[in-house]
Amino acid sequence: MKQTFSIALAAVVASMLxxxxxxxxxxxxxxxxxxxxxKPAQAQSSQGEADSLTTRQQLYxxxxxxxxxxxxxxxxxxxxxxxxxxxxxKARPQLGKIVGIYIDEEQWAGPLNPDPADNxxxxxxxxxxVGRDGDGDGFADRTSDLDLLYSVANRLLQYGGSxxxxxxxxxxxxxxNSRAVQRIQQxxxxxxxFGRLDLYEHAFPVPVGTNYSYRSTWGNARGWGGRRTHxxxxxxxxxxIPVRSTCYGVVEIKGWNPYGGWRxxxxxxxNYYHYYAHLSGFDKTVGIGTIVKPGQTIGWVGSSxxxxxxxxxxxxxxxxxxVYRDRGLIxxxxxxxxxxxxxxxxxxxxxxxxxx
Ligand SMILES: [Zn+2]
Numbered sequence: 001m002k003q004t005f006s007i008a009l010a011a012v013v014a015s016m017l018x019x020x021x022x023x024x025x026x027x028x029x030x031x032x033x034x035x036x037x038x039k040p041a042q043a044q045s046s047q048g049e050a051d052s053l054t055t056r057q058q059l060y061x062x063x064x065x066x067x068x069x070x071x072x073x074x075x076x077x078x079x080x081x082x083x084x085x086x087x088x089x090k091a092r093p094q095l096g097k098i099v100g101i102y103i104d105e106e107q108w109a110g111p112l113n114p115d116p117a118d119n120x121x122x123x124x125x126x127x128x129x130v131g132r133d134g135d136g137d138g139f140a141d142r143t144s145d146l147d148l149l150y151s152v153a154n155r156l157l158q159y160g161g162s163x164x165x166x167x168x169x170x171x172x173x174x175x176x177n178s179r180a181v182q183r184i185q186q187x188x189x190x191x192x193x194f195g196r197l198d199l200y201e202h203a204f205p206v207p208v209g210t211n212y213s214y215r216s217t218w219g220n221a222r223g224w225g226g227r228r229t230h231x232x233x234x235x236x237x238x239x240x241i242p243v244r245s246t247c248y249g250v251v252e253i254k255g256w257n258p259y260g261g262w263r264x265x266x267x268x269x270x271n272y273y274h275y276y277a278h279l280s281g282f283d284k285t286v287g288i289g290t291i292v293k294p295g296q297t298i299g300w301v302g303s304s305x306x307x308x309x310x311x312x313x314x315x316x317x318x319x320x321x322x323v324y325r326d327r328g329l330i331x332x333x334x335x336x337x338x339x340x341x342x343x344x345x346x347x348x349x350x351x352x353x354x355x356x
Contacts, residue, residue: 073167085102103130111129132154183267201294206319210237232321233335244294276320
């Protein structure tokens with residue numbers, strides 16, 4: 001009996017790993033200027049990071065078994081919240097050990113609860129708080145990873161949660177923010193497609209070894225493709241050189257924009273928006289909602305932009321590459337130059353190792 005159960009469970013988990021993908025759109029990019037620090041996920045995850053991803057996967061699997069919500073949706077909620085906390089660490093301090101979910105005291109205990117630090121499930125429920133006991137210790141503890149995850153999952157399940165539509169409705173009811181819903185669906189599709197959490201490798205946007213040049217031009221008033229100041233790095237290369245995704249992600253925007261010309265926007269799991277402009281064309285496998293991986297060709301270097309659709313040749317061919325970070329309500333550009341240098345070097349090292 002017990003064995004049958006675990007085999008059935010394994011089959012369920014396996015079937016969740018397969019499947020995935022879909023489409024959505026509606027990107028209202030609102031990129032504002034100004035750089036920010038950032039230590040994005042490194043190309044090579046250290047052993048510690050790998051261990052923590054393994055622990056996270058185990059948590060999601062456990063929650064999935066209990067709630068029936070596929071692990072990749074739980075992972076997507078947690079990751080979305082983690083990216084918000086990383087962007088605003090003071091407003092959203094880390095509550096759990098490895099879970100990224102943040103729930104404030106009032107939400108947790110219930111708005112009218114006289115005890116904002118309440119951890120008794122019955123009274124929290126009475127005051128309609130979000131807090132639940134997920135680890136079975138009898139307390140709804142705001143610092144327990146399982147309690148945090150289970151509390152959010154429990155809210156989402158009030159709207160069903162077994163189908164993608166139910167899940168989206170639950171997300172809307174929980175966040176009341178269409179951007180949050182879109183991000184979590186995007187993350188969920190990325191996780192479901194690759195079937196794992198470790199998706200932080202990067203690639204240089206044009207093939208290393210081809211002729212190209214770029215330098216740090218952050219904030220230059222002149223430059224092509226930016227809006228106010230120059231938000232990004234111009235990589236000069238010949239017309240027709242492949243432009244590749246730098247990350248694992250999902251295509252959020254594809255089409256014409258008066259400044260960027262033919263451009264593509266890709267969202268990654270750090271909640272960064274990677275913007276590739278002035279392309280001469282798009283790879284035909286790439287559409288809005290397409291899941292991509294680092295090094296995958298998405299289009300070709302060109303000189304499109306600065307006019308009505310199809311305008312090209314107003315400046316030398318180059319790729320304008322920008323990265324924007326979602327802070328919940330607005331997006332901030334930060335200087336991609338240091339990232340580009342690192343990804344280029346990493347790729348050179350990989351090529352050297354392969355040719356050895
Ligand atoms: Zn540019």
